[in-house]
Amino acid sequence: MLRAVLCVCLLASASAARSRSRSDESVESKEDISIEEVSKESGSAEDESSEEYGVNRPQSPTQISSNEEVSGAKVFRVSIKDKNDERDFERIRSKTFIDMLHRSKSDVDILVRPSTYEKTKDLLRSANLDYEILIDNLGKRIELENPAISEETAELVGRQGHKLTFEHYHRVEDQHGYLDYLAETYKDYVTLESIGTSHEGRELKLIKISSGYPNASAIWIDGGIHAREWIASATVLHIVRELTEYRDNLPEEMKQVDYYVVPMVNPDGYEFSHSAYRNRLWRKNRAPGSGSCQGVDLNRNYGYKWGGKGTSNYKCSDIFRGAGPNSEPETKAVANYIGKKKPEIQGFLTFHSYGQYILYPWGYDKKLPPDYEDLQRVGDIAAQRIKEKQGVKYKVGNSANMLYAAAGAADDWAKAYGKVKYTYTVELRDEGSYGFVIPSSEITACGKDGFEVVRAVAEALVKTSG
Numbered sequence: 001m002l003r004a005v006l007c008v009c010l011l012a013s014a015s016a017a018r019s020r021s022r023s024d025e026s027v028e029s030k031e032d033i034s035i036e037e038v039s040k041e042s043g044s045a046e047d048e049s050s051e052e053y054g055v056n057r058p059q060s061p062t063q064i065s066s067n068e069e070v071s072g073a074k075v076f077r078v079s080i081k082d083k084n085d086e087r088d089f090e091r092i093r094s095k096t097f098i099d100m101l102h103r104s105k106s107d108v109d110i111l112v113r114p115s116t117y118e119k120t121k122d123l124l125r126s127a128n129l130d131y132e133i134l135i136d137n138l139g140k141r142i143e144l145e146n147p148a149i150s151e152e153t154a155e156l157v158g159r160q161g162h163k164l165t166f167e168h169y170h171r172v173e174d175q176h177g178y179l180d181y182l183a184e185t186y187k188d189y190v191t192l193e194s195i196g197t198s199h200e201g202r203e204l205k206l207i208k209i210s211s212g213y214p215n216a217s218a219i220w221i222d223g224g225i226h227a228r229e230w231i232a233s234a235t236v237l238h239i240v241r242e243l244t245e246y247r248d249n250l251p252e253e254m255k256q257v258d259y260y261v262v263p264m265v266n267p268d269g270y271e272f273s274h275s276a277y278r279n280r281l282w283r284k285n286r287a288p289g290s291g292s293c294q295g296v297d298l299n300r301n302y303g304y305k306w307g308g309k310g311t312s313n314y315k316c317s318d319i320f321r322g323a324g325p326n327s328e329p330e331t332k333a334v335a336n337y338i339g340k341k342k343p344e345i346q347g348f349l350t351f352h353s354y355g356q357y358i359l360y361p362w363g364y365d366k367k368l369p370p371d372y373e374d375l376q377r378v379g380d381i382a383a384q385r386i387k388e389k390q391g392v393k394y395k396v397g398n399s400a401n402m403l404y405a406a407a408g409a410a411d412d413w414a415k416a417y418g419k420v421k422y423t424y425t426v427e428l429r430d431e432g433s434y435g436f437v438i439p440s441s442e443i444t445a446c447g448k449d450g451f452e453v454v455r456a457v458a459e460a461l462v463k464t465s466g
Contacts, residue, residue, distance in 0.1 A: 033368040064113065064278040071139035072114030077432060079107050079130040088127035096120055099318075101281070101435060102355060104403050109134060109432055111281065134432050141437045142280050145169075146230075161185070166238055166443045169230045171274060172202060172267045175237060179207050179263070182244050190244055195262070196333025199287050202267040204333050209243050209259040217461040218258040219347030219454065220338060220420070225298050225330075225410065227269025227282045228436045231428050231446050232351040236263040238447025239454055253462040254455055260337075260345065265330055266298055281436060283318050285330055296322040299352075300408040301331045304416040305364035308407025321408055334410070338418045346464075347457040348414040348423040351450060354435050356392065357427040358383055358453060359399035361415045364407035366400045369415060374460075378422055382456035386449050392429065394449070399425060421464075422457045426450060 064070050080086055080103075089108065092098070096119050099111035112120050124131050135141055146169045149157075157165055164170055164178035183192035189210045194203040210216075224233035240261055243250070264270060268286035273279055284295030293316040300311045303325030307313075311321040326332045338345055360375040362368065369375070379396035386394055395402065399411070415423040428446045430438055438446075 032362070032370065033372065064281070067277040069114060070142065070277045070280070071137060072117070073138040074112045074117065074133055075101065075135035075138065075432075075435060076110050076112050076120070076124075076131045077107050077134050078110060078124065081106070085129060088129055092120070092123040092127060092129075095123060102432065104355065109435065111138075135435065138437070139277060141434060142277055144439065145434070145437045146440045164237065166234070166241070166447065168440050169234055169443075172264055172271055175233065175264055176203065176205050178237065179205050179240075182207060182240070186244050189247070195337045196329055198266070198268045198330055199285060199328070200268045202271075204262060204265065204267070204330060206260060206262050206337065207240060209240070209261070211256050211258050213256055216256060216258045217347070217465055218260055218341065218345045219349065219457055219461070220260050220345050220414070221349045221351070221454065222262040222265050222334070222410075223351040224264040224266050224270055225350065226352060227266055227273040227284065228280065229353045230270070230273070230436075231353045231438050231443065233263045233270065234440070234443045235351050235428055235446040235450045236261060238443060239450050242447070242451055251455060251459075253459045256462050257347075257458045258344070260341070262334065265334065269295065284320065285328060287322070287328060289315055296320055296328050298328055298331050299410055300406065301328050302326060302408050302410050302413035303335065304413040305407040308364050308405070310404055310406035311408055325408070335413065335417070338414065342419055345418065346421045346461055348411065348418065348420040349426060349453060349457065350410045350424075351426050351428060353428040353438065354430055354432065355403075355427040356394045356429055356431055357402060357425075358394050358396045359402060359411070359425045359427065360397075361399065361412050361423055363399040363405065363409045363412050363425075365405055366398070368398055371421070372398065375422065375424070378456050378460045379424065382453040385452040385456070389452070390445065390448060392449065422460055424453065424457070426453055
Protein backbone atom coordinates (compact mmCIF):
# COMPACT_ATOMS: atom_id res chain seq x y z
CA MET A 1 0.00 0.00 0.00
CA LEU A 2 2.81 2.43 0.96
CA ARG A 3 4.61 1.65 -2.30
CA ALA A 4 1.45 2.41 -4.28
CA VAL A 5 1.00 5.73 -2.51
CA LEU A 6 4.60 6.66 -3.17
CA CYS A 7 4.23 5.80 -6.84
CA VAL A 8 1.10 7.91 -7.13
CA CYS A 9 2.86 10.84 -5.42
CA LEU A 10 5.89 10.56 -7.67
CA LEU A 11 3.72 10.37 -10.79
CA ALA A 12 1.74 13.41 -9.64
CA SER A 13 4.93 15.34 -8.99
CA ALA A 14 6.33 14.42 -12.40
CA SER A 15 3.05 15.38 -14.04
CA ALA A 16 3.07 18.76 -12.29
CA ALA A 17 6.65 19.38 -13.41
CA ARG A 18 5.74 18.54 -17.02
CA SER A 19 2.70 20.79 -16.75
CA ARG A 20 4.84 23.70 -15.54
CA SER A 21 7.28 23.03 -18.36
CA ARG A 22 4.53 23.03 -20.99
CA SER A 23 3.05 26.18 -19.48
CA ASP A 24 6.42 27.93 -19.63
CA GLU A 25 6.87 26.85 -23.23
CA SER A 26 3.47 28.26 -24.13
CA VAL A 27 4.48 31.78 -23.08
CA GLU A 28 8.10 31.59 -24.23
CA SER A 29 8.44 32.80 -27.78
CA LYS A 30 9.63 30.26 -30.33
CA GLU A 31 11.78 33.07 -31.65
CA ASP A 32 13.92 33.38 -28.52
CA ILE A 33 17.54 33.75 -29.45
CA SER A 34 20.48 32.12 -27.71
CA ILE A 35 23.33 34.31 -26.48
CA GLU A 36 25.71 32.17 -28.50
CA GLU A 37 23.92 33.01 -31.77
CA VAL A 38 24.22 36.73 -31.09
CA SER A 39 27.86 36.35 -30.07
CA LYS A 40 28.65 34.57 -33.34
CA GLU A 41 26.90 37.25 -35.37
CA SER A 42 28.75 40.03 -33.56
CA GLY A 43 32.04 38.18 -33.64
CA SER A 44 32.42 38.03 -29.86
CA ALA A 45 32.01 34.72 -28.09
CA GLU A 46 31.36 34.58 -24.36
CA ASP A 47 32.76 31.81 -22.20
CA GLU A 48 30.21 29.44 -20.75
CA SER A 49 30.12 29.70 -16.99
CA SER A 50 29.78 26.62 -14.84
CA GLU A 51 26.84 25.97 -12.51
CA GLU A 52 26.82 29.52 -11.13
CA TYR A 53 29.36 29.01 -8.35
CA GLY A 54 27.40 26.16 -6.82
CA VAL A 55 24.21 28.03 -6.04
CA ASN A 56 22.26 24.77 -5.86
CA ARG A 57 24.33 23.40 -3.01
CA PRO A 58 23.13 23.96 0.57
CA GLN A 59 24.19 27.29 2.00
CA SER A 60 23.13 29.32 5.02
CA PRO A 61 21.62 32.80 4.79
CA THR A 62 23.70 35.86 5.54
CA GLN A 63 22.69 36.18 9.18
CA ILE A 64 25.56 36.74 11.58
CA SER A 65 25.41 35.01 14.96
CA SER A 66 25.97 38.12 17.12
CA ASN A 67 26.26 41.90 16.89
CA GLU A 68 29.84 41.60 18.15
CA GLU A 69 30.80 39.33 15.25
CA VAL A 70 29.69 42.00 12.76
CA SER A 71 32.56 44.27 13.75
CA GLY A 72 35.13 41.71 12.69
CA ALA A 73 33.37 40.68 9.48
CA LYS A 74 34.93 41.64 6.16
CA VAL A 75 33.91 41.57 2.51
CA PHE A 76 36.36 40.08 0.01
CA ARG A 77 36.17 40.36 -3.76
CA VAL A 78 37.56 37.20 -5.34
CA SER A 79 38.62 37.32 -8.98
CA ILE A 80 37.15 34.54 -11.14
CA LYS A 81 39.03 34.58 -14.44
CA ASP A 82 38.14 31.18 -15.91
CA LYS A 83 36.60 27.77 -15.27
CA ASN A 84 39.61 26.66 -13.26
CA ASP A 85 39.08 29.57 -10.89
CA GLU A 86 35.41 28.68 -10.59
CA ARG A 87 36.29 25.09 -9.73
CA ASP A 88 38.90 26.17 -7.19
CA PHE A 89 36.48 28.59 -5.58
CA GLU A 90 33.86 25.86 -5.23
CA ARG A 91 36.47 23.60 -3.65
CA ILE A 92 37.15 26.30 -1.05
CA ARG A 93 33.44 26.67 -0.33
CA SER A 94 33.29 22.97 0.40
CA LYS A 95 35.99 23.36 3.07
CA THR A 96 34.81 26.44 4.96
CA PHE A 97 31.62 28.44 5.48
CA ILE A 98 31.37 31.31 2.99
CA ASP A 99 28.44 33.62 2.27
CA MET A 100 28.25 34.96 -1.28
CA LEU A 101 26.92 38.51 -1.38
CA HIS A 102 27.26 39.36 -5.06
CA ARG A 103 28.65 37.78 -8.19
CA SER A 104 29.32 38.64 -11.79
CA LYS A 105 31.12 36.94 -14.63
CA SER A 106 34.51 38.12 -13.41
CA ASP A 107 34.33 38.12 -9.61
CA VAL A 108 32.40 37.20 -6.51
CA ASP A 109 31.99 39.19 -3.28
CA ILE A 110 31.97 37.10 -0.12
CA LEU A 111 31.26 37.78 3.54
CA VAL A 112 34.14 36.55 5.70
CA ARG A 113 33.44 36.11 9.40
CA PRO A 114 36.17 36.52 12.04
CA SER A 115 36.16 32.82 12.84
CA THR A 116 37.00 31.90 9.22
CA TYR A 117 39.18 34.87 8.26
CA GLU A 118 42.62 33.25 8.42
CA LYS A 119 41.41 29.98 6.94
CA THR A 120 39.69 31.74 4.04
CA LYS A 121 42.83 33.75 3.24
CA ASP A 122 44.99 30.64 3.31
CA LEU A 123 42.61 28.71 1.06
CA LEU A 124 42.40 31.53 -1.49
CA ARG A 125 46.17 31.89 -1.59
CA SER A 126 46.75 28.16 -1.91
CA ALA A 127 44.38 28.12 -4.89
CA ASN A 128 46.14 31.15 -6.42
CA LEU A 129 42.87 33.08 -6.41
CA ASP A 130 43.38 36.83 -6.40
CA TYR A 131 41.28 38.80 -3.95
CA GLU A 132 40.96 42.26 -2.43
CA ILE A 133 39.31 43.46 0.75
CA LEU A 134 36.38 45.71 -0.19
CA ILE A 135 35.12 46.27 3.36
CA ASP A 136 37.53 45.82 6.24
CA ASN A 137 35.02 46.36 9.05
CA LEU A 138 31.40 45.64 8.18
CA GLY A 139 30.17 46.79 11.57
CA LYS A 140 31.66 50.24 11.12
CA ARG A 141 30.02 50.59 7.70
CA ILE A 142 26.66 49.63 9.19
CA GLU A 143 27.09 52.18 11.98
CA LEU A 144 27.73 54.96 9.48
CA GLU A 145 25.22 54.10 6.74
CA ASN A 146 22.12 55.57 8.38
CA PRO A 147 22.77 58.42 10.87
CA ALA A 148 20.04 59.15 13.37
CA ILE A 149 17.62 61.93 12.49
CA SER A 150 18.18 65.01 14.62
CA GLU A 151 15.30 66.36 16.70
CA GLU A 152 15.38 69.58 14.70
CA THR A 153 15.06 67.73 11.39
CA ALA A 154 12.35 65.45 12.73
CA GLU A 155 10.33 68.44 13.91
CA LEU A 156 10.74 70.26 10.59
CA VAL A 157 9.81 67.24 8.51
CA GLY A 158 6.83 66.47 10.75
CA ARG A 159 5.25 69.78 9.78
CA GLN A 160 5.05 68.56 6.18
CA GLY A 161 2.47 65.94 7.07
CA HIS A 162 4.85 62.98 6.94
CA LYS A 163 8.16 61.86 8.46
CA LEU A 164 10.03 60.75 5.33
CA THR A 165 13.31 62.34 4.33
CA PHE A 166 15.70 61.43 1.56
CA GLU A 167 18.78 61.66 3.76
CA HIS A 168 17.87 58.65 5.89
CA TYR A 169 16.59 55.10 5.49
CA HIS A 170 13.13 54.96 6.99
CA ARG A 171 11.10 52.10 8.41
CA VAL A 172 7.99 50.80 6.68
CA GLU A 173 5.63 52.92 8.81
CA ASP A 174 7.28 56.15 7.61
CA GLN A 175 7.32 54.96 4.00
CA HIS A 176 3.63 54.15 4.08
CA GLY A 177 2.95 57.43 5.86
CA TYR A 178 4.51 59.26 2.92
CA LEU A 179 2.29 57.41 0.45
CA ASP A 180 -0.75 58.30 2.58
CA TYR A 181 0.32 61.95 2.49
CA LEU A 182 0.68 61.95 -1.30
CA ALA A 183 -2.73 60.35 -1.82
CA GLU A 184 -4.33 62.95 0.44
CA THR A 185 -2.44 65.92 -1.02
CA TYR A 186 -2.62 65.14 -4.76
CA LYS A 187 -6.09 63.66 -5.07
CA ASP A 188 -6.47 64.71 -8.69
CA TYR A 189 -3.95 62.19 -9.93
CA VAL A 190 -2.79 60.02 -7.00
CA THR A 191 -4.67 57.06 -5.53
CA LEU A 192 -3.55 54.53 -2.97
CA GLU A 193 -4.59 50.94 -2.34
CA SER A 194 -3.43 47.79 -0.60
CA ILE A 195 -2.85 44.91 -3.00
CA GLY A 196 -2.27 42.32 -0.27
CA THR A 197 -0.54 41.58 2.99
CA SER A 198 2.76 39.97 3.91
CA HIS A 199 3.25 36.84 6.02
CA GLU A 200 3.34 38.98 9.17
CA GLY A 201 0.29 41.00 8.16
CA ARG A 202 1.92 44.18 6.82
CA GLU A 203 0.18 45.89 3.94
CA LEU A 204 1.64 45.94 0.44
CA LYS A 205 0.76 49.48 -0.53
CA LEU A 206 0.50 50.52 -4.17
CA ILE A 207 0.33 54.11 -5.33
CA LYS A 208 -1.11 54.90 -8.75
CA ILE A 209 -0.08 58.12 -10.45
CA SER A 210 -2.47 58.84 -13.30
CA SER A 211 -1.72 60.77 -16.46
CA GLY A 212 -5.34 61.67 -17.11
CA TYR A 213 -5.03 60.35 -20.65
CA PRO A 214 -7.56 57.69 -21.71
CA ASN A 215 -6.03 54.32 -22.57
CA ALA A 216 -2.58 55.46 -21.47
CA SER A 217 0.22 52.93 -21.28
CA ALA A 218 1.53 52.24 -17.78
CA ILE A 219 4.81 51.48 -16.07
CA TRP A 220 5.10 49.21 -13.04
CA ILE A 221 7.84 50.18 -10.55
CA ASP A 222 8.80 48.26 -7.41
CA GLY A 223 11.61 47.99 -4.90
CA GLY A 224 12.59 46.28 -1.68
CA ILE A 225 12.02 42.70 -2.83
CA HIS A 226 15.30 41.80 -1.09
CA ALA A 227 15.33 42.95 2.52
CA ARG A 228 18.95 44.06 2.77
CA GLU A 229 18.77 46.32 -0.31
CA TRP A 230 17.64 49.40 1.59
CA ILE A 231 18.66 51.73 -1.22
CA ALA A 232 16.12 50.12 -3.57
CA SER A 233 12.95 51.17 -1.75
CA ALA A 234 14.45 54.58 -0.94
CA THR A 235 15.20 55.09 -4.64
CA VAL A 236 11.67 54.14 -5.66
CA LEU A 237 10.25 56.62 -3.14
CA HIS A 238 12.54 59.32 -4.55
CA ILE A 239 11.16 58.56 -8.02
CA VAL A 240 7.63 58.75 -6.64
CA ARG A 241 8.39 62.21 -5.27
CA GLU A 242 9.52 63.38 -8.70
CA LEU A 243 6.36 61.98 -10.31
CA THR A 244 4.05 63.67 -7.80
CA GLU A 245 5.45 66.64 -5.88
CA TYR A 246 7.48 67.84 -8.88
CA ARG A 247 5.04 66.78 -11.56
CA ASP A 248 5.11 70.19 -13.29
CA ASN A 249 8.84 69.76 -13.97
CA LEU A 250 8.50 66.39 -15.72
CA PRO A 251 9.33 65.95 -19.40
CA GLU A 252 6.10 65.91 -21.40
CA GLU A 253 6.37 62.23 -22.29
CA MET A 254 6.46 61.24 -18.63
CA LYS A 255 3.17 63.06 -18.04
CA GLN A 256 1.47 60.89 -20.66
CA VAL A 257 2.08 57.60 -18.84
CA ASP A 258 0.38 56.06 -15.80
CA TYR A 259 2.51 54.60 -12.99
CA TYR A 260 1.79 51.73 -10.61
CA VAL A 261 4.34 51.76 -7.81
CA VAL A 262 5.00 49.42 -4.87
CA PRO A 263 8.04 50.84 -3.07
CA MET A 264 8.21 47.99 -0.54
CA VAL A 265 7.50 44.46 -1.76
CA ASN A 266 9.10 42.73 1.25
CA PRO A 267 8.14 44.72 4.35
CA ASP A 268 8.68 41.84 6.81
CA GLY A 269 12.23 41.14 5.68
CA TYR A 270 13.05 44.84 5.56
CA GLU A 271 11.87 45.38 9.13
CA PHE A 272 13.84 42.32 10.26
CA SER A 273 17.01 43.67 8.63
CA HIS A 274 16.58 46.81 10.76
CA SER A 275 16.13 44.87 14.00
CA ALA A 276 19.81 44.26 14.82
CA TYR A 277 23.24 44.64 13.23
CA ARG A 278 23.53 40.88 12.92
CA ASN A 279 20.36 40.80 10.77
CA ARG A 280 21.43 43.65 8.48
CA LEU A 281 22.21 41.37 5.52
CA TRP A 282 18.98 39.34 5.66
CA ARG A 283 17.70 38.82 2.09
CA LYS A 284 14.47 36.81 2.10
CA ASN A 285 10.94 37.39 3.33
CA ARG A 286 9.91 36.02 6.74
CA ALA A 287 7.92 32.97 5.72
CA PRO A 288 7.56 30.65 8.75
CA GLY A 289 10.43 28.30 9.47
CA SER A 290 12.83 27.48 12.25
CA GLY A 291 15.74 29.70 13.21
CA SER A 292 17.80 30.87 10.25
CA CYS A 293 15.95 28.40 8.02
CA GLN A 294 13.17 30.90 7.56
CA GLY A 295 12.00 32.86 4.57
CA VAL A 296 11.81 32.58 0.79
CA ASP A 297 13.78 34.48 -1.83
CA LEU A 298 10.90 36.35 -3.47
CA ASN A 299 12.95 36.90 -6.62
CA ARG A 300 13.14 33.14 -7.14
CA ASN A 301 9.47 32.54 -6.36
CA TYR A 302 7.72 33.91 -9.44
CA GLY A 303 5.94 31.43 -11.65
CA TYR A 304 7.98 31.56 -14.85
CA LYS A 305 10.67 28.86 -15.05
CA TRP A 306 10.25 28.41 -11.31
CA GLY A 307 12.72 25.93 -9.83
CA GLY A 308 15.35 26.33 -12.55
CA LYS A 309 18.95 27.51 -12.50
CA GLY A 310 20.18 29.76 -9.75
CA THR A 311 17.62 28.57 -7.22
CA SER A 312 17.68 26.19 -4.27
CA ASN A 313 15.19 23.78 -2.69
CA TYR A 314 17.10 23.99 0.60
CA LYS A 315 15.11 26.07 3.09
CA CYS A 316 18.20 27.54 4.75
CA SER A 317 19.54 28.89 1.47
CA ASP A 318 19.48 32.59 0.68
CA ILE A 319 18.03 31.63 -2.72
CA PHE A 320 15.37 29.21 -1.46
CA ARG A 321 12.66 29.29 -4.12
CA GLY A 322 9.71 28.40 -1.90
CA ALA A 323 7.22 25.55 -1.96
CA GLY A 324 5.89 26.37 -5.40
CA PRO A 325 5.41 29.09 -8.03
CA ASN A 326 4.02 32.32 -6.49
CA SER A 327 3.64 30.51 -3.17
CA GLU A 328 4.36 33.65 -1.15
CA PRO A 329 1.71 36.27 -0.40
CA GLU A 330 4.02 39.03 -1.62
CA THR A 331 4.72 37.55 -5.05
CA LYS A 332 1.13 36.38 -5.39
CA ALA A 333 -0.16 39.91 -4.74
CA VAL A 334 2.12 41.43 -7.37
CA ALA A 335 1.38 38.73 -9.94
CA ASN A 336 -2.38 38.97 -9.43
CA TYR A 337 -2.39 42.74 -9.74
CA ILE A 338 -0.27 42.91 -12.88
CA GLY A 339 -2.33 40.08 -14.37
CA LYS A 340 -5.44 42.23 -14.07
CA LYS A 341 -3.73 45.15 -15.82
CA LYS A 342 -2.74 43.39 -19.05
CA PRO A 343 -2.09 44.85 -21.60
CA GLU A 344 -2.09 48.30 -19.95
CA ILE A 345 1.27 47.80 -18.19
CA GLN A 346 3.98 47.87 -20.86
CA GLY A 347 6.92 48.89 -18.70
CA PHE A 348 8.24 46.94 -15.70
CA LEU A 349 11.08 48.20 -13.51
CA THR A 350 12.21 46.38 -10.39
CA PHE A 351 14.99 48.07 -8.40
CA HIS A 352 17.77 46.21 -6.59
CA SER A 353 21.35 46.71 -5.48
CA TYR A 354 24.22 46.56 -6.17
CA GLY A 355 26.55 46.66 -9.20
CA GLN A 356 25.21 49.42 -11.51
CA TYR A 357 23.44 47.36 -14.14
CA ILE A 358 20.35 47.80 -16.30
CA LEU A 359 19.36 44.21 -17.06
CA TYR A 360 16.69 42.66 -19.26
CA PRO A 361 15.37 39.07 -19.77
CA TRP A 362 15.81 36.31 -19.96
CA GLY A 363 17.37 35.56 -16.61
CA TYR A 364 16.51 31.88 -16.31
CA ASP A 365 19.08 30.96 -18.98
CA LYS A 366 21.34 32.50 -21.58
CA LYS A 367 18.57 33.29 -24.02
CA LEU A 368 17.29 36.55 -25.44
CA PRO A 369 13.70 37.56 -26.19
CA PRO A 370 13.02 38.37 -29.86
CA ASP A 371 12.78 42.11 -29.07
CA TYR A 372 16.09 42.24 -27.21
CA GLU A 373 17.42 44.95 -29.52
CA ASP A 374 14.62 47.28 -28.38
CA LEU A 375 15.42 46.49 -24.75
CA GLN A 376 19.11 47.11 -25.32
CA ARG A 377 18.42 50.41 -27.11
CA VAL A 378 16.19 51.86 -24.39
CA GLY A 379 18.57 50.65 -21.68
CA ASP A 380 21.48 52.29 -23.49
CA ILE A 381 19.59 55.60 -23.63
CA ALA A 382 19.05 55.51 -19.86
CA ALA A 383 22.67 54.54 -19.15
CA GLN A 384 24.01 57.30 -21.40
CA ARG A 385 21.89 59.94 -19.65
CA ILE A 386 23.01 58.73 -16.24
CA LYS A 387 26.63 58.95 -17.34
CA GLU A 388 26.17 62.45 -18.76
CA LYS A 389 24.26 63.83 -15.78
CA GLN A 390 25.69 61.85 -12.88
CA GLY A 391 29.10 60.76 -14.13
CA VAL A 392 28.33 57.14 -13.21
CA LYS A 393 28.49 54.18 -15.57
CA TYR A 394 25.70 51.59 -15.71
CA LYS A 395 26.22 48.49 -17.82
CA VAL A 396 23.31 47.32 -19.99
CA GLY A 397 22.58 43.78 -21.12
CA ASN A 398 20.97 40.41 -20.63
CA SER A 399 20.93 39.42 -16.96
CA ALA A 400 21.92 35.76 -17.34
CA ASN A 401 24.84 36.68 -19.56
CA MET A 402 26.10 39.69 -17.62
CA LEU A 403 25.65 38.21 -14.15
CA TYR A 404 24.27 34.69 -13.71
CA ALA A 405 21.21 32.57 -14.42
CA ALA A 406 18.36 32.98 -11.92
CA ALA A 407 15.00 31.36 -12.60
CA GLY A 408 11.72 32.47 -11.06
CA ALA A 409 12.63 36.17 -11.13
CA ALA A 410 10.16 39.04 -11.34
CA ASP A 411 11.39 40.49 -14.62
CA ASP A 412 11.16 37.17 -16.47
CA TRP A 413 7.65 36.63 -15.13
CA ALA A 414 6.57 40.13 -16.21
CA LYS A 415 7.93 39.57 -19.71
CA ALA A 416 6.48 36.08 -20.14
CA TYR A 417 3.15 36.11 -18.31
CA GLY A 418 2.55 39.83 -17.88
CA LYS A 419 3.28 40.39 -21.58
CA VAL A 420 5.22 43.55 -20.66
CA LYS A 421 7.29 45.02 -23.49
CA TYR A 422 10.01 46.93 -21.64
CA THR A 423 11.10 44.85 -18.66
CA TYR A 424 14.20 45.62 -16.60
CA THR A 425 15.94 44.85 -13.35
CA VAL A 426 17.99 47.86 -12.25
CA GLU A 427 20.93 47.13 -9.97
CA LEU A 428 21.74 50.46 -8.32
CA ARG A 429 24.97 51.88 -6.92
CA ASP A 430 27.64 51.16 -6.02
CA GLU A 431 30.14 48.67 -7.47
CA GLY A 432 31.12 47.14 -4.13
CA SER A 433 32.93 49.73 -2.01
CA TYR A 434 29.86 49.87 0.21
CA GLY A 435 27.72 47.17 -1.39
CA PHE A 436 24.46 46.61 0.46
CA VAL A 437 25.38 49.10 3.18
CA ILE A 438 25.62 52.12 0.89
CA PRO A 439 25.20 55.30 2.97
CA SER A 440 21.83 57.03 3.08
CA SER A 441 23.59 60.12 1.72
CA GLU A 442 23.49 58.35 -1.68
CA ILE A 443 19.67 58.11 -1.83
CA THR A 444 19.23 61.24 -3.92
CA ALA A 445 21.96 60.23 -6.37
CA CYS A 446 20.43 56.78 -6.81
CA GLY A 447 17.01 58.37 -7.15
CA LYS A 448 18.30 60.48 -10.03
CA ASP A 449 19.78 57.36 -11.66
CA GLY A 450 16.48 55.53 -11.36
CA PHE A 451 14.52 58.49 -12.69
CA GLU A 452 16.46 58.36 -15.97
CA VAL A 453 15.53 54.70 -16.45
CA VAL A 454 11.85 55.50 -15.87
CA ARG A 455 12.12 58.42 -18.28
CA ALA A 456 13.67 56.32 -21.05
CA VAL A 457 10.94 53.67 -20.75
CA ALA A 458 8.17 56.30 -20.66
CA GLU A 459 9.53 57.92 -23.82
CA ALA A 460 9.65 54.55 -25.58
CA LEU A 461 6.03 53.81 -24.64
CA VAL A 462 4.76 57.20 -25.81
CA LYS A 463 6.68 56.88 -29.06
CA THR A 464 5.28 53.39 -29.64
CA SER A 465 1.69 54.36 -28.85
CA GLY A 466 1.90 57.62 -30.77
